[in-house]
Amino acid sequence: MADTNPRAITAETNPRGIPVAPFVDDVSDYVATRADVEATLKSFQEMISKYQYMEVNTQRRGAGLRDKIPDIKKTMEMVKFLKVRREKNADPLETSFELNDTLYARAAISPADTEEVYLWLGANVMLAYPIAEAESMLQEKLAAAEQSLANCEEDLEFLREQITTMEVATARVYNWDVVQRRKEKADGKGDEEGKTQ
Secondary structure (H helix, E strand, O other): OOOOOOOOOOOOEOOOOOEOOOOOOOHHHHOOOOHHHHHHHHHHHHHHHHHHHHHHHHHHHHHHHHHHHHHHHHHHHHHHHHHHHHHHOOOOEEEEEEOOOOOEEEEEEOHHHOOEEEEEEEOOEEEEEEHHHHHHHHHHHHHHHHHHHHHHHHHHHHHHHHHHHHHHHHHHHHHHHHHHHHHHHHHHHHHHHHHHO
16 A cells, blocks of 8 residues: 655655655645644754755865865875886985974985885874875775765755755745634634624
């Protein structure tokens, strides 16, 4: 037996599991009686709050990825630079590197000594990788970060649509309730006038 309750929760979601907001086409089908209006409006406000919470978190995640992607690209460029210098057997490279926030040291890096690079993985963890492995790992991380950013942008658009849908549904239910109250009030006045005559 099929569920004909219009308020039944749909299992429809976007690819990352964010539920689709219910579209209220006919309020009288969605809200059985005026007594259900307050509970319906409350549930709609809760859903809007949840969507807004997801939107804020998705915006933060997107901002973090926008900061992270240039760092990955910069690191990948440096790994490629070292790889090219090693292949060409170029002269030693003179550089300054950071020891601490305000302390730098000068060094001469011979291409023969650049068999591996040290990469920060996060959480104060650094690992040594052969140059070719480091390059492929960074390419994978860059592709994953760019895909995550695209997903975040898609989710933000989806969440904005769901918030708008819920706000429209809230307005429709509220307006329907106002019309019903006016009808009841008009019906009540009409009955009282009939009794006084």
